[in-house]
Amino acid sequence: MSDHRKGTAVAAQLTSDEGATRPLRFGAAAGRQVLGIVLVGAFLWALRDRLAMLDGAAVMAALARVDIAHWALALAATFVSFAALAQYDAIIHRLLGTGTAARPARRAGWTSIALSQTIGFGLVSGALVRWRMLPETSLARATKITATVAATFLISWAVLTAHVLLIAPVSLPGLSLATVQGFALLGLALGGALALAALLLPGLKIGRLTLRLPAPAVMAQILALALIDTAFAALALWALLPSGTDIGLLALFPAFLLALGAGFVSGTPGGVGPFEITLISLLPSAPEPELLAAILAWRIAYFGVPALAAMAVVALRPARAGDAPQVVAAPMDCPQISHLVAQDRQAELGLMHQGNLGVLRCDRAPGGWMAGRAGQTLVALLEPFGTAPSGGMFNALREAARAEGRRASLYKVSGRTAALARKAGWVVAPVATEVWLDPRSYTLDCPSRSGLRRKLRKAAKAGLTITPAEGPLPMAEMIAIADHWRGARGGERGFSMGRFAPDYVRQQQVMLAHVKGKLVGFASFHANRTEWVLDLMRPGEDAPDGTMQALINGALEAAAQAGVKRLSLAALPPRAEDISGPAAHIWRRAEKGAGAAGLRQFKMSFAPNLSPRYIAAPSAPALALAGVEIARAIHRPAPLTAHEPAPTPALEMVRNLWRASRSS
Incomplete structure (x- = not known):
C-alpha cells in the first residue's frame, strides 16, 4: 500500500526530552519489506488454486465490458481520494511546525504517496520523494513526516473500520456478526481513550521518550480525511465493476477497508495478493472473473494513472516550501524582532530568553506577540510588541492556532486588549491582578x-x-x-x-x-x-x-x-x-x-x-480548556535543557x- 498506509512499519511520533527525533532504522524497514515479500508469496500460494481455475479470457472480457462513463467516474473518485491524501501532509506539516505552506506540502504528499504505493518500500521511497519535492526539508524531517503520516492514518483507519463494522458488519471466517461488532466496539473504545489521552496527556513520557499525541481537533480532521480517502477509493473500485455485478457500494465498503488492512500486514506494493484474496473471501457472492477484472482496472486507475502523473511532477521541479503561520522559536532568530523586543516597554518579554516561548508574527503588522504552546492551546501572552493590538493580531493568532490544530487564547492581557477581544467576539474573564x-x-x-x-x-x-x-x-x-x-x-x-x-x-x-x-x-x-x-x-x-x-x-x-x-x-x-x-x-x-x-x-x-489582567478565547468552552492547560503548563512545565548552550554570535548580538x- 502507499506510504501513509504502511502503518505496521512505523510507530507513533516519539521524541526525547530534548525534542530530538529518533533516527529511522532503514535496516529494520528493509527487513519489514523482505517480510512483506515473503507474505505476498504466501498469499499468492493461497490464491494459486483460485487463479488456476480462472478463465483469463473471462477476466479480459469482463474488463472490456467497463464503459467509458465508469472509467471517468473511477478517475474522478481517484482524484477526490488523492486530494484527501494530499491534505494529510498539510496537516502533519502544521502539527510538526515545519513552516512549509499547505500547497507545497500537499503537492509533496500526493506525489510521494502515488509513487511509493506503486514501487513499494513506502517508508523509504515516500521519504525520498518528499525530500526531493521540498528542497528546504532535510531527509531526517522528510522521514519523520512520512512516518507520522503513516502512523496517524493507521490509527484513523482502525477507528474508521470499527465505526463501519459496527454499522454494517460483514461475516468473517469463524466469527459471528455479534463478535465482529464486539471487536468494533473495542476499537472505538480504544480510539476514544486515545482522544482522551491527547486531551489530558499531550506529552506522555515513556522513560526518556515522550509520546506526543495530536490534538483531538487534528485527530478529527485526519479521521474525516481517512473517510473521504477510503470511501472514494472504494467508489473508484465499485465504478469499475462490470454492469450486472450485484454488489452495492455500502456492501463493498467494509470489505474494502478490511482488504486494506490485509495490505497493511503485507507491506507489499499496492497490497498485491492480500488485497485480492481478502476481498474475494469477503464477497463470496461476486463472480470472481468480474471482481478480479474490476480490481485490475482499479489498479490502473488508482495506482497507474497517479503514478505517471507523479513521475512527471517530480521530474519537472521541486516545490517551494513557502511560509505558513507559525511561532518562531525565539526572538534572536530575527534581528528586527530582537530589536523590537529590546525596545518595547514590556520588560517581561525577557521571558523569551528562557526558550519555551517564541514570537507570533503578523504579516500585516511590523511587530509580533510573545506566544507559547500550553498543551493543545496556542497562547499569546501580554500585549503585542512593535504594534498596537488589533483585530488583525487576533486573526493571526487564530490562524496560527488553527494551522497547528490548537485552540487560541490570550493570557495576562490588559483591560484595553481584553475590551478589543470582547468586541471581536471573544469570551473574556479576569485571570490575575498585576x-x-x-x-x-x-x-x-x-x-x-x-x-x-x-x-x-x-x-x-x-x-x-x-x-x-x-x-x-x-x-x-x-x-x-x-x-x-x-x-x-x-x-x-x-x-x-x-x-x-x-x-x-x-x-x-x-x-x-x-x-x-x-x-x-x-x-x-x-x-x-x-x-x-x-x-x-x-x-x-x-x-x-x-x-x-x-x-x-x-x-x-x-x-x-x-x-x-x-x-x-x-x-x-x-x-x-x-x-x-x-x-x-x-x-x-x-x-x-x-x-x-x-x-x-x-x-x-x-x-x-x-x-487587572485577563484571559480570553474565541468561545466559552475554549476559554475553560485554555485555562486548564495554561495552569497545567505553569505547574508542570517541560524540563529545561540540562546544559547551558555555548554562546553564539547571534546570541551575543x-x-x-x-x-x-x-x-x-
Whole structure:
C-alpha cells in the first residue's frame, strides 16, 4: 500500500526530552519489506488454486465490458481520494511546525504517496520523494513526516473500520456478526481513550521518550480525511465493476477497508495478493472473473494513472516550501524582532530568553506577540510588541492556532486588549491582578507600609545587606541556593514564569542579599529602560526574616536611581471572594494549596498599585480548556535543557541589544 498506509512499519511520533527525533532504522524497514515479500508469496500460494481455475479470457472480457462513463467516474473518485491524501501532509506539516505552506506540502504528499504505493518500500521511497519535492526539508524531517503520516492514518483507519463494522458488519471466517461488532466496539473504545489521552496527556513520557499525541481537533480532521480517502477509493473500485455485478457500494465498503488492512500486514506494493484474496473471501457472492477484472482496472486507475502523473511532477521541479503561520522559536532568530523586543516597554518579554516561548508574527503588522504552546492551546501572552493590538493580531493568532490544530487564547492581557477581544467576539474573564509601584515616588514613610518597615528592621538587625549585581554573577552560590529552593518546594513553575538557569539569569537585573559576606538570597528582574518586572525570588536556607522584602526594597531604590518609571511585582491570582460562580471553588482550592495567601500578603505589604489582567478565547468552552492547560503548563512545565548552550554570535548580538536598551 502507499506510504501513509504502511502503518505496521512505523510507530507513533516519539521524541526525547530534548525534542530530538529518533533516527529511522532503514535496516529494520528493509527487513519489514523482505517480510512483506515473503507474505505476498504466501498469499499468492493461497490464491494459486483460485487463479488456476480462472478463465483469463473471462477476466479480459469482463474488463472490456467497463464503459467509458465508469472509467471517468473511477478517475474522478481517484482524484477526490488523492486530494484527501494530499491534505494529510498539510496537516502533519502544521502539527510538526515545519513552516512549509499547505500547497507545497500537499503537492509533496500526493506525489510521494502515488509513487511509493506503486514501487513499494513506502517508508523509504515516500521519504525520498518528499525530500526531493521540498528542497528546504532535510531527509531526517522528510522521514519523520512520512512516518507520522503513516502512523496517524493507521490509527484513523482502525477507528474508521470499527465505526463501519459496527454499522454494517460483514461475516468473517469463524466469527459471528455479534463478535465482529464486539471487536468494533473495542476499537472505538480504544480510539476514544486515545482522544482522551491527547486531551489530558499531550506529552506522555515513556522513560526518556515522550509520546506526543495530536490534538483531538487534528485527530478529527485526519479521521474525516481517512473517510473521504477510503470511501472514494472504494467508489473508484465499485465504478469499475462490470454492469450486472450485484454488489452495492455500502456492501463493498467494509470489505474494502478490511482488504486494506490485509495490505497493511503485507507491506507489499499496492497490497498485491492480500488485497485480492481478502476481498474475494469477503464477497463470496461476486463472480470472481468480474471482481478480479474490476480490481485490475482499479489498479490502473488508482495506482497507474497517479503514478505517471507523479513521475512527471517530480521530474519537472521541486516545490517551494513557502511560509505558513507559525511561532518562531525565539526572538534572536530575527534581528528586527530582537530589536523590537529590546525596545518595547514590556520588560517581561525577557521571558523569551528562557526558550519555551517564541514570537507570533503578523504579516500585516511590523511587530509580533510573545506566544507559547500550553498543551493543545496556542497562547499569546501580554500585549503585542512593535504594534498596537488589533483585530488583525487576533486573526493571526487564530490562524496560527488553527494551522497547528490548537485552540487560541490570550493570557495576562490588559483591560484595553481584553475590551478589543470582547468586541471581536471573544469570551473574556479576569485571570490575575498585576502588582506594581512607581520607584520614583516610592517611600517607606507611610502608614500602609508599617508592616514592611518592621520586616526591614529585622533584616537589618541580622546584618543583611542588599546590593545590585555588578560584573560577573556569583553563579556557584546562586546555583546552590536555587537548587536548595527547588528541592524544598518540589520544583519550579514555568511557562509564563521564569525558572532558574545560569544563562537566563545573566540577561536580568539581579539583586543580591549578603550576611557577613555570604550570599543568602537573590531576586532577579526583567529590566529595560522604563520597567523592571520581578521574576525569580530565591532565599537561601539561612536567609534571615525579611530577606525578600529587603531585596524588593533594594530593587525599588536601584530602579529609582536608574530613572525607571515602573517596577512590577508580577501578578497575583484573583481572590476567591472576588470570583462568582463555579470558578470561585477552583480559586479557593488554588489559594489553599499553593500558598497564594502568603504571597498576596507579601506583595500587598508594599501598598502597591493594582491592575487587572485577563484571559480570553474565541468561545466559552475554549476559554475553560485554555485555562486548564495554561495552569497545567505553569505547574508542570517541560524540563529545561540540562546544559547551558555555548554562546553564539547571534546570541551575543541579542544580549548586547538587550543590555544597551536597559542602559540607554
